[in-house]
Structures are given as C-alpha cells and as structure tokens.
Amino acid sequence: MNFDQVDLIIRDCTILPLANMEIINDGLIAIKDGKISYVGKVVNAPEMTAENVLESQGKLAMPGLINCHTHLAMTLFRGLAEDITLERWLNETIWPLEAKLKPQDVYIGALLGCLEMIKNGITCFADMYFFEPEVAEAVKKAGLRAVLASAIIEAGDFEKGRKMLKEAVGFAKRYQGYADGRITALLGPHTAFTCSEELLARVREEASKTDLGIHIHIAESKEMAMNIRKERQLSEVEFLEKISFLEDDVLAAHCIHLDEKDIAILVKKGVKVAHNPVANMKLAQGIAKIKELIDAGITVGLGTDGAASNNSLDMFESMKIAAILQKTNYKDPTVLPARKILEMATIKGAEALGLEDQIGSLEVGKKADIILVDLSKPNLTPLHELYANLVYSAHGYDVDSTIVDGKILMENREVKTFNEKEVMEHAQNTAFNLLKR
Amino acid sequence: MNFDQVDLIIRDCTILPLANMEIINDGLIAIKDGKISYVGKVVNAPEMTAENVLESQGKLAMPGLINCHTHLAMTLFRGLAEDITLERWLNETIWPLEAKLKPQDVYIGALLGCLEMIKNGITCFADMYFFEPEVAEAVKKAGLRAVLASAIIEAGDFEKGRKMLKEAVGFAKRYQGYADGRITALLGPHTAFTCSEELLARVREEASKTDLGIHIHIAESKEMAMNIRKERQLSEVEFLEKISFLEDDVLAAHCIHLDEKDIAILVKKGVKVAHNPVANMKLAQGIAKIKELIDAGITVGLGTDGAASNNSLDMFESMKIAAILQKTNYKDPTVLPARKILEMATIKGAEALGLEDQIGSLEVGKKADIILVDLSKPNLTPLHELYANLVYSAHGYDVDSTIVDGKILMENREVKTFNEKEVMEHAQNTAFNLLKR
Numbered sequence A, B: 001m002n003f004d005q006v007d008l009i010i011r012d013c014t015i016l017p018l019a020n021m022e023i024i025n026d027g028l029i030a031i032k033d034g035k036i037s038y039v040g041k042v043v044n045a046p047e048m049t050a051e052n053v054l055e056s057q058g059k060l061a062m063p064g065l066i067n068c069h070t071h072l073a074m075t076l077f078r079g080l081a082e083d084i085t086l087e088r089w090l091n092e093t094i095w096p097l098e099a100k101l102k103p104q105d106v107y108i109g110a111l112l113g114c115l116e117m118i119k120n121g122i123t124c125f126a127d128m129y130f131f132e133p134e135v136a137e138a139v140k141k142a143g144l145r146a147v148l149a150s151a152i153i154e155a156g157d158f159e160k161g162r163k164m165l166k167e168a169v170g171f172a173k174r175y176q177g178y179a180d181g182r183i184t185a186l187l188g189p190h191t192a193f194t195c196s197e198e199l200l201a202r203v204r205e206e207a208s209k210t211d212l213g214i215h216i217h218i219a220e221s222k223e224m225a226m227n228i229r230k231e232r233q234l235s236e237v238e239f240l241e242k243i244s245f246l247e248d249d250v251l252a253a254h255c256i257h258l259d260e261k262d263i264a265i266l267v268k269k270g271v272k273v274a275h276n277p278v279a280n281m282k283l284a285q286g287i288a289k290i291k292e293l294i295d296a297g298i299t300v301g302l303g304t305d306g307a308a309s310n311n312s313l314d315m316f317e318s319m320k321i322a323a324i325l326q327k328t329n330y331k332d333p334t335v336l337p338a339r340k341i342l343e344m345a346t347i348k349g350a351e352a353l354g355l356e357d358q359i360g361s362l363e364v365g366k367k368a369d370i371i372l373v374d375l376s377k378p379n380l381t382p383l384h385e386l387y388a389n390l391v392y393s394a395h396g397y398d399v400d401s402t403i404v405d406g407k408i409l410m411e412n413r414e415v416k417t418f419n420e421k422e423v424m425e426h427a428q429n430t431a432f433n434l435l436k437r
Helices: A072-077 A086-100 A103-119 A132-142 A158-175 A197-210 A222-232 A236-242 A260-269 A277-282 A290-295 A315-329 A338-344 A347-352 A386-393 A420-436 B072-077 B086-100 B103-119 B132-142 B158-175 B197-210 B222-232 B236-242 B260-269 B277-282 B290-295 B315-329 B338-344 B347-352 B386-393 B420-436
Strands: A005-015 A024-032 A035-041 A049-055 A059-063 A065-070 A122-129 A145-152 A183-189 A213-218 A250-254 A272-275 A300-302 A370-374 A399-404 A407-411 B005-015 B024-032 B035-041 B049-055 B059-063 B065-070 B122-129 B145-152 B183-189 B213-218 B250-254 B272-275 B300-302 B370-374 B399-404 B407-411
Touching: A005 A035, A005 A370, A049 A407, A059 A386, A065 A250, A065 A272, A065 A300, A065 A315, A065 A347, A072 A086, A072 A103, A072 A122, A072 A132, A072 A420, A086 A420, A103 A122, A103 A132, A103 A399, A103 A407, A103 A420, A122 A132, A122 A183, A122 A347, A122 A399, A132 A145, A132 A158, A132 A183, A145 A158, A145 A213, A158 A183, A158 A197, A183 A197, A197 A213, A213 A236, A222 A236, A236 A260, A260 A290, A272 A347, A277 A315, A277 B315, A290 A300, A290 A315, A300 A315, A300 A338, A300 A347, A315 A338, A315 A386, A315 B277, A315 B315, A338 A347, A338 A386, B005 B035, B005 B370, B049 B407, B059 B386, B065 B250, B065 B272, B065 B300, B065 B315, B065 B347, B072 B086, B072 B103, B072 B122, B072 B132, B072 B420, B086 B420, B103 B122, B103 B132, B103 B399, B103 B407, B103 B420, B122 B132, B122 B347, B122 B399, B132 B145, B132 B158, B132 B183, B145 B158, B145 B213, B158 B183, B158 B197, B183 B197, B197 B213, B213 B236, B222 B236, B236 B260, B260 B290, B272 B347, B277 B315, B290 B300, B290 B315, B300 B315, B300 B338, B300 B347, B315 B338, B315 B386, B338 B347, B338 B386
Parallel strands: A005 A049, A005 A059, A065 A122, A122 A145, A145 A183, A183 A213, A213 A250, A250 A272, A272 A300, B005 B049, B005 B059, B065 B122, B122 B145, B145 B183, B183 B213, B213 B250, B250 B272, B272 B300
Antiparallel strands: A005 A024, A024 A035, A059 A370, A370 A399, A399 A407, B005 B024, B024 B035, B059 B370, B370 B399, B399 B407
16 A cells, blocks of 8 residues: 555544554554555654644544434434323324425435534444435435435335335435445335235345345334234244344344344344434333343444434434443443443444444544544543543544544534535424424 | 613523423523523513623523532542442442542542533532532632532541541531532531441431531442341331431432332421432442332432543433433333423422522522523424423533523633633643552
C-alpha cells in the first residue's frame, strides 16, 4: 500500500481499535480511498501527506457504532401514543398512521433519523420498513452505511404478501451495493405471525436463491409467542426451524421469549440476534436473556429499534441500558462488562449484519467508519477506565466527529452532508401534516 | 408585587410550570430578588423593565431538576472498579480510597459534580458524604441549591459514631441556610447496619431536638436486609420503626427490598423515598416497587446516586430509566407515565426534601430555579408531546441554560460561575494522585 499520499489523517488521538486489539495512545489513523491505510502510534507512522488532517488531541477514535435494528422513518411518530399497551399502540396509532404514509414522508423521516444517528456516532444501521427506496435515498444523501430491508407483512392477505415479497426482492436487486456500496439489501418478513408459513417459505427460497440475508422480528411479544404455541404446539423458533426458515443469514430482532431448546436451535442454525433493550423495556415486552445467548455462542448485536418505541436513536444510551438491564436480570453486577458491551455495539454488530470483514473495528484494510469522541467533558472526567467511561458515562452528544467511508459526515458536531435545520423543520411539518390527513 | 423593575425576564418560550399546571405557549417569566414574580403568557404580562432578558424562542422553561440522592465527590471514582460485586466494589476499591480522601479532594470532586449537574439542568441535590463543609463550599461557588448531610458511619466503633454524630450536628448548625440560603442541612446516618441502635436513637433525638431532617439508606442491599432479619426477626423498616427512628422528616434512599408491611409503615410515618434506578440496576441490587410506593401515597423523588455507581449525573437519563424499568417490572407499559416521572424529578423531589414551598414548580413567589431546554434538536423532533419528549428523548445536553435563585449559572451551555476546564483538569489530577497515595 502506498503511504505517500492519503486522503485523511486523524492524529494525536487515543485509538480504541476494538475487536481484540488494545488501546493506542498518541495514535494516528490514515485513510485512503475510503479505507484505513494505517492505524497505530504517531511515532511509528510512515511519512505521508494528506488532503485533510484532523488534529484530534484529547479525542478518542473508535469504530462507528452499529445500530442493528430500527425502523428509521418512525422518527415521525416520536412521542405519539405514549405509555399505552403494545396492542393499543399498534392498533390505535401506529398502524392507522402507517396506512397514511407516503414515500416522501418516509424519506424525510429517514433523513431525520440519519441526522440523529450521525449526531450520536452511529455509522451503520439495519432498517426494516415501507417505501424502503426512500430510506436508501436518505442514506445516500446523509452518507451513512445501511443494511435495508423492504418490510413484508401479509396479515392474512395472501395477494398482499406475494406483492410485498416481489417488491422486497425488487428493492434488494436494485439497491444492493447502492450509494457507492454503502447499502446492503436484505429481505424483511415482519414476523411469523404477520406472515404465513407459505410466505415465509417463499422468502427463505428467494433469500437462498439470491444470496440475500433476512431481517425478521422473533419472540418480541409474549402474547404472540403463546398464540403460536397454542396453534402449532411449537415455540416460535421451533416453528421457524421446522419450515427450514432459519439459517446463518437470519438477523433476528428481540429474541426475548426463548427457552433452552430455542437457544440451542439458534446456535445450531447460526442465527444472529439484534438486542433492543430500551424498546423492550418501554413496551414492557420482557428481558432478553442476552448473557445466555452470548454464552451459548450466538452473535448478538445491539439496536435502538424505532424512535416511536425508544424514543431516541442513541447507541451510547442503549449500551448503558443493555449492560445494567442484564446485571439486574441476573442479579449479578459482573454480567456483561463494559468491553463486551462495546463489542456488541461495534464488531459483534458488524458480524450480525454480515459485514465484519468491512467494518466494526479499526484495522488496516477495513472501511474508514470512525467516530471521534471528545474526552474533555465533565461526564467523562476523570478518565480512569476508557471502556467504563464510554459505556456508563458517555452519551451521543460526546461524539465530536462522524466519518463513514473516510468521508466526514460531522465535524465538531456540525453535520456536513445536509442542512440540519431544514431537515428538522421539514420533518416537523411532515409529522404534523400526517396527523391531519 | 412591583412589576415595574425586575432582575431577569425569560421571554417567548414555552413554559412547563408542572405541579398541576398546564403548558403555557408564548410565555414569559419574570424574576425579582431570586423569586418568580410573573409566569404566564407574554400578552398578559404587565409592563416591566429588566436588567437582563433571555430571548428564548424555541426553548422550554421548566423547573430545574432535583437530584434527591448522591455522593457528589465520588465523581473522583467514576469508572473505577467496574462490573464487580457490591462487596468487592466497597471493600477493595471505594472504602480504601475513601480512607485516603482529604478535604481538598472532596471540594474538587464536588465541584466536578456541580459542573456536570449544571450542564444537565439539575438545580438542587441531596448529598451525603464526608468532609461535607467542602461540599458546601463547592455548592456556594457553583451557585447550586443543596440539601447536605455529613455522613455518620459507626461500623462497630462506638467512639467514632459519637464523634461523627457530633461533627454532623456541628455541620448542620453551621451550614443551615449557608450560601444565601441555598443550603439546607440534614443529619446523614449511613444505614441501619453501619450505625448501631443506640447511635440511631441519638440521631433521631438530635434531629427532633434541632428540627433537622434525616437522610439515610434503607433496604438497598438484599443481603444486608436478610442479615438484619436473621439477627432481629424484624425487617429493616420494622426495626427502624421499633426504635422510633422513622418520622416524616426522613428521606430514605433506595427502599428496594420492602414488603407490604414495610410499605404500610413508611406510609404511616410519612417517610419520603429517593429512587435511584440506574445505580440499583448497575449494582444489581434489585428493582424498587415504585408504582406501589406511589399508589400507597408515599412521596417518591428521583436520584442519580454517586457517579461511582451510576456513572453519570444526568436526571434526564434517570427519568427515562425509571420509567422503563417500572414498566418492565410490572410488565405493563402504562405504569408511570411521562408526566408522573417529570413530577418525581421536580415537585415530588422538592417534597421529598421538604422544599416544596420554595422549589419544584414555576409559580409566583417560588425561588427562580429554572432550566431552559433547547427544543430545536433532532432527538426532540417532531414535538408531538412535550412530556414524552422530555422523559423519553431528551438528555442533559439538551439543557441550554440553568438558573438558580434567579442567577444564571449556565447560558448557551457555558457555565458562568467557574472555569469548566480548570475544574476538569484539577479533578483529573486529584483523582490520579488519590490512586497513587
């Protein structure tokens, strides 16, 4: 690799490469053609010139955070229909509003979500929603990386299911590798309740044929899990295994209501899990047994879920809450230590999305998806232990700069790829108009 | 009241007065001699002139948040000894370090804590620690309001217990009303385990004689609660009632391990509770039954606990986590709705500290302890529902300005009462030196 001329240098920072690497003090990262070409001590770096240099004293460079499960455009519904049951939330507010959604609404809602994520140091996210081409356009505009699935919800309507699957496959074919390769497409069947056995089998067939992964909700609601058991004498996971749906290309969001047999099936099939502690708590759906899943060898990433059930897109918050929720659940403060949590939000998230060769750690050859965290903050002082401060004391607003594919999306908290104020105003108007329709 | 000349006007903001009052749009707050002299619509305000005007379009004025339980100087230990048991945390790290603490360390640790709280919109806090005069000096410097208790820990040493009680009473006498009346003093016996029955009786006697309240930890650790039951055949609360310790001047932190009889005793005695969800979760001490306590009629405020067990002093975070933890605990998303949580962090917190006549809501005649929240943030867009956005989407960094007694402590996120950088550097050095002693 030629070190003489690079595109961007980040220098004099502390570096947390993650994966299994140690902290580097007085570090330097060089970026060329969107990839990391050097990461290490300043003193060991070869001579090089750069178009752009970020002098980063007092800052930490770490992999961008990976949000493994969200419905981005639901930012438009943030704060609506609070403190009610999941059933009322869906039936009385969310589903009626979603029926009124137009493509342009989804675009602006997704752009608002991108804005919030860039501000919070999230560089890649997995989304499942309607009008997903609009989400892809928002991602392209914002400069983020994303793993997008066009949602497939049959809900008893066979024709609708077929049509949505066709659309989803069409979306995947068109948008795979879109936005300079920053977009990966998956298929997004909603759940084993809202899609029939036949449709799920078709989704599996398409996924295997076209080499697309699958993003689905599994075992989120206890009530629905009980319904399926009543109907089929099988757990949700057992049912999905029986119809040969589960493979190692499946990203399963939630996985709260699992027994030992279910966990063994997920292990055997290599299914990946996206854990969403905040939304699970807020909707009172129960506590996923994340310690057991990880101990069993399952890859677990972390997600925010949509802003309508979280209600923010802050992975620092999700890291802290994931950690303390598992400690509470197992009545053991040693469960899920800070470093493990940071891995869930980075390299394990990358694994969950099948992108571990490209992102999730700071290594030569990987995509330059990097955030700079400003360590000179009252809430991060003193700095005894970096892992602990990042998981238990940091928030999204401590992120100073966000870089994806070597491109600076935010610097000194100012977003570069679009006008923040315009996006907020537009989103506010869109959300209000939606309620009036 | 004379409206002609006031000290400070906050205008064109949205106002959330709380207590039982409704939201005011296009509002104005006038402040004279540290108190609120007008709160209402701009159009209804009498003519007045002011020394200082905060034009606050797009901002929300609400009561400053009240942190009902912390050990402020423990900011120095932030991030040390993470992810270990409470026993190891205390025995191997916290207590050995506390044995080395000097008054000047506590001053700088407390000032760092004040800095973080001002940044997060906390205007009043209840503290219990050692070298409490130093905390009082930090509070005076920072401009905050505080309810301070000099900790009394006997730990089997009768003479030490007597000495600490004497010191605590001395502190209370000297600092009651200190810093222009912003400081209230309480007595702070640590727990029913670390103080003997005799010492607790003396504390009660002193408290009643001198009209001081009491700040104590109750039912935090399940293990200790079981020990006391084994030893005395009484629950911790029953024991404290038996020795006539419990009165309506007691602020009880935690109250996790209570049964119905315990709750009935707290109701009968009018004991106030400080709930600390983040620290309870992080140390895996269990989940307090806050819904039941509130339903029973107990006044429950909200606290962060010390930064060594939280690890941040952000009441917005504590509000969100309190809400979603109770929903999870009762498997019911309707439990503790956003408005109730906001009350816990404001007017109920004031009640818990016995200051409800002075602070906790924005009303004419109350102290002007006010924060301005910047609503023009991605995470607070769209604004469908103010209560929900504040509890579920806002963080401390959305606070733009912090005002106590009518004095601006922070404006546009810049702290006015001391040099932020100096305090952080000083705290960092102090914390590092402490480890080397």
